[in-house]
Amino acid sequence: xxxxxxxxxxxxxHLAHEAEDGTSLLYIxxxxxxxxxxxxxxxxxxxxxxxVRAPDKTIAVPDHNVPTTPDRVDGIQNEESRxxxxxxxxxARETGIHYYPVxxxxxxxxxxxxPEQGWTLPGMTIVCGDSHTATHGAFGALAHGxxxxxxxxxxxxxxxIQRKAKNMKVEITGQLAPGVTAKDITLSVIGHTGTAGGTGxxxxxxxxxxxxxxxxGRMTVCNMAIEGGARxxxxxxxxxxxxxxxxxxxxxxxxxxxxxxxxxxxxxxDDDAHWDKVVTIxxxxxxxxxxxxxxxxxxxxxxxxVPAPDSFQGGKTEAAKRALDYMGLTxxxxxxxxxxxxxxxxxxxxxxxxxxxxxxxxxxxxKIAVKRAMVVPGSGLVRAQAEEEGLADIFKExxxxxxxxxxxxxxxxxxxxxxxxxxxxxxxxxxFEGRQGRGGRTHLMSPAMAAAAAVTGRLTDVREIM
Amino acid sequence: xxxxxxxxxxxxxxxxxxVDTDMIIPKQFLKTIKRSGLGVxxxxxxxxxxxxxxxxxxxxxxxxxxxxEILIGGDNFGCGSSREHAPWAIKDFGIRCVVAPSFADxxxxxxxxxxxxxxxxxxxxxxxxxKDAEKGSNARMIVDLEAQTVTTSDGETFTFEVDPFKKHCxxxxxxxxxxxxxxxxxxxxxxxKLAMTRPWV
Numbered sequence: 001x002x003x004x005x006x007x008x009x010x011x012x013x014h015l016a017h018e019a020e021d022g023t024s025l026l027y028i029x030x031x032x033x034x035x036x037x038x039x040x041x042x043x044x045x046x047x048x049x050x051x052v053r054a055p056d057k058t059i060a061v062p063d064h065n066v067p068t069t070p071d072r073v074d075g076i077q078n079e080e081s082r083x084x085x086x087x088x089x090x091x092a093r094e095t096g097i098h099y100y101p102v103x104x105x106x107x108x109x110x111x112x113x114x115p116e117q118g119w120t121l122p123g124m125t126i127v128c129g130d131s132h133t134a135t136h137g138a139f140g141a142l143a144h145g146x147x148x149x150x151x152x153x154x155x156x157x158x159x160x161i162q163r164k165a166k167n168m169k170v171e172i173t174g175q176l177a178p179g180v181t182a183k184d185i186t187l188s189v190i191g192h193t194g195t196a197g198g199t200g201x202x203x204x205x206x207x208x209x210x211x212x213x214x215x216x217g218r219m220t221v222c223n224m225a226i227e228g229g230a231r232x233x234x235x236x237x238x239x240x241x242x243x244x245x246x247x248x249x250x251x252x253x254x255x256x257x258x259x260x261x262x263x264x265x266x267x268x269x270d271d272d273a274h275w276d277k278v279v280t281i282x283x284x285x286x287x288x289x290x291x292x293x294x295x296x297x298x299x300x301x302x303x304x305x306v307p308a309p310d311s312f313q314g315g316k317t318e319a320a321k322r323a324l325d326y327m328g329l330t331x332x333x334x335x336x337x338x339x340x341x342x343x344x345x346x347x348x349x350x351x352x353x354x355x356x357x358x359x360x361x362x363x364x365x366x367k368i369a370v371k372r373a374m375v376v377p378g379s380g381l382v383r384a385q386a387e388e389e390g391l392a393d394i395f396k397e398x399x400x401x402x403x404x405x406x407x408x409x410x411x412x413x414x415x416x417x418x419x420x421x422x423x424x425x426x427x428x429x430x431x432f433e434g435r436q437g438r439g440g441r442t443h444l445m446s447p448a449m450a451a452a453a454a455v456t457g458r459l460t461d462v463r464e465i466m
Numbered sequence: 467x468x469x470x471x472x473x474x475x476x477x478x479x480x481x482x483x484x485v486d487t488d489m490i491i492p493k494q495f496l497k498t499i500k501r502s503g504l505g506v507x508x509x510x511x512x513x514x515x516x517x518x519x520x521x522x523x524x525x526x527x528x529x530x531x532x533x534x535e536i537l538i539g540g541d542n543f544g545c546g547s548s549r550e551h552a553p554w555a556i557k558d559f560g561i562r563c564v565v566a567p568s569f570a571d572x573x574x575x576x577x578x579x580x581x582x583x584x585x586x587x588x589x590x591x592x593x594x595x596x597k598d599a600e601k602g603s604n605a606r607m608i609v610d611l612e613a614q615t616v617t618t619s620d621g622e623t624f625t626f627e628v629d630p631f632k633k634h635c636x637x638x639x640x641x642x643x644x645x646x647x648x649x650x651x652x653x654x655x656x657x658x659k660l661a662m663t664r665p666w667v
Binding site: 027029037040043078080121123129149158161229263297315322411 | 541
């Protein structure tokens, strides 16, 4: 047998049909669904008289639109948001898929609760009408975002029409320096390869620095594979993975656990597997980073200055000019001099318990020096755990708002939005123009860096206050 | 789905790299439960000011590009969110074809599901098309899917690549769910095997 990558192995294990021209039907093990990208798919299914083929493999939760303030128990005020969430309620009920309504303590961001509930397992194929489905790759599952037409296709057939992507290896060698986190890894990789560097590829992240990460950290890394343009990000499962999965509500038990484990242990890239592209970065060279522009590739160490557009080539010069104008920044300005109005800690990138612990560690006994700061836990269970560990008290005493679970200000579909010109230190994944609200200015960073910015009121090197 | 064979139309130039789907259709318009009616909000934040008035400088607000059927863009077009609202908005505006040096994966796929043809061409050729598009409404380009060519108003022709299956579906306006359901026996067989080999799934 010819040597295979992890992606090759998962692909082969899910190939339900392959046409002569390479067009393939990939079987889908888990289909995650949220309220924004699914109503038209369910409607399409109904119009065509089709049914959901595998309701037991389909899991839905409202997350994008839901308010995260305590008054949400009284219902969603925004009419359009309410209609969309009600449509998911109805679609879930009528089709018999697994469902976590807003009132369920387990409700949260779809990419947080999939792993939390044990729906996400190594070697699976997982799709969702959401680009950050890449998150689940942290378990060695082939997971990627799809459009609404494809959501409908998966609902009807439990398969996806695909052509195989190319294999890309991103190796992070050695160890990370103190103050450097998974977020800094994933942003630094995008800074290195560009937002189109992964287009046409599935990335496997490997190397000692990746192996040393917790599952939470690995999810942060894979989450942003899409920001590097890749179809999916993968990390081979190991003891850390199995330890995380074991005992979760929907993880296999008993003899099935043993059988699963046996297979999962074969899920790694063979030594002499072929890679179409390889990127190697030394772990010790990665610094705490922030973004300065309006693309996730606009990444620099916090110790750097705002770059001059002329330092770029091709279309990037014009894009950088536009970005600096939008962001209200001047070339040569020190990044650590940029003053912040707002801090947002949360999202499918950094809304897990470890993220909240890292931020709380910095905030302990301190007060915020920004206009507003909020923590939005990724799920109701993350929130409960953070309360139990005393993290919620640290946030509240520091002056943070302690919210309920949802996507919140990552994409600002709910009431949590930036005002024009408002500048935000965010742990989310996109700094696009208008992403967090029209005219809002987003700087992406790790939870510890966001907490540091909250304390000083400006972008701050977390190593100075650790 | 509307068939795509050949179009002759005005091309609008949008010389920006990394045009993301948040730019194409901002999140406040994702609250719809329909696919239609999004054209008026295509590129909303670039197209309208804070009061909702048109920004005259934006390409699609210029008289010569209001009827554009082709859009010429920069590298990594359609990056970011998987929202299919982006191609829905493009199509609803009346654009049937987007040409760029490269596309983000999900957006590229989403276009084909909605009767839109995305064409990736080398930067130098896109530069020529961009210049041609800047001539305005008298310069009409021809996009021929069957021949896989784009022809400028000056008659210069470039050939593009497209996946044969995607081409077939687009030219015939086929519903790919229907096509997949024809292979239901293969899916049944796979599920049977799965129940034996990986019962925990």
